[in-house]
Amino acid sequence: MKLGVLFTGGKDSCYALYKAREKHDVVCLISIISENKESFMFHTPNIEITDLQAKAIGLPLLKQVTKGEKEKELKDLEIAIENAVKKYKIEGIVTGAVESVYQATRVQKICNKLGLGCFNPLWKRNQEELLKEIVDEKFKVIISGVFAYPLDFQWLGKVIDKDMIERLIDLSHGKYEISPTGEGGEYESTVLDAPFFKKEIEIIDFEIVDMIDSGVYNIKGGLK
Numbered sequence: 001m002k003l004g005v006l007f008t009g010g011k012d013s014c015y016a017l018y019k020a021r022e023k024h025d026v027v028c029l030i031s032i033i034s035e036n037k038e039s040f041m042f043h044t045p046n047i048e049i050t051d052l053q054a055k056a057i058g059l060p061l062l063k064q065v066t067k068g069e070k071e072k073e074l075k076d077l078e079i080a081i082e083n084a085v086k087k088y089k090i091e092g093i094v095t096g097a098v099e100s101v102y103q104a105t106r107v108q109k110i111c112n113k114l115g116l117g118c119f120n121p122l123w124k125r126n127q128e129e130l131l132k133e134i135v136d137e138k139f140k141v142i143i144s145g146v147f148a149y150p151l152d153f154q155w156l157g158k159v160i161d162k163d164m165i166e167r168l169i170d171l172s173h174g175k176y177e178i179s180p181t182g183e184g185g186e187y188e189s190t191v192l193d194a195p196f197f198k199k200e201i202e203i204i205d206f207e208i209v210d211m212i213d214s215g216v217y218n219i220k221g222g223l224k
Contacts, residue, residue, distance in 0.1 A: 081111075081116070138193075
């Protein structure tokens with residue numbers, strides 16, 4: 001089956017792509033570029049890096065800009081998926097949803113309307129096991145946004161490795177109840193390398209935007 005992946009460049013969409021390719025023909029990536037940095041629906045930190053990631057993967061990327069207005073932004077997502085159907089004849093959509101019912105149900109509704117399959121290969125996976133699996137599979141992932149205490153700017157730009165996973169697990173079991181995979185919006189990630197990347201993303205420069213209750217690690221990248 002020909003599939004398109006809703007692609008943010010973060011760990012979940014990249015790993016969902018990785019799993020989908022095991023059984024299906026992934027023919028394109030679809031990225032939504034939200035002008036609203038606090039979008040309810042879409043990942044925003046380093047979304048521009050999806051251009052480089054698409055080149056590294058060797059797949060075409062369809063981009064759709066949205067103002068990021070709640071619910072209205074779904075129409076822009078529908079337009080992007082319709083474009084993928086017309087251009088690449090996709091028969092289904094892949095998402096990186098793990099726990100977010102808000103996101104999963106809305107994508108499913110669009111797929112139903114367009115007569116497409118909707119695949120969520122990470123859905124309801126144990127979050128601790130999922131993180132460990134991503135690291136074991138040699139994904140190089142950095143934290144590119146933090147949005148919940150006690151995560152602060154010191155986490156930004158750090159590679160998610162086994163030690164960091166243990167720290168996130170500790171926070172998930174403590175009084176803060178942080179979602180290990182960031183499914184509650186606690187943090188966002190950016191993938192620099194993966195088994196199916198032909199080239200690694202190199203961080204040429206970066207800027208940390210440190211706010212009182214959140215922070216973002218904006219990178220300027222190239223291909224190694």
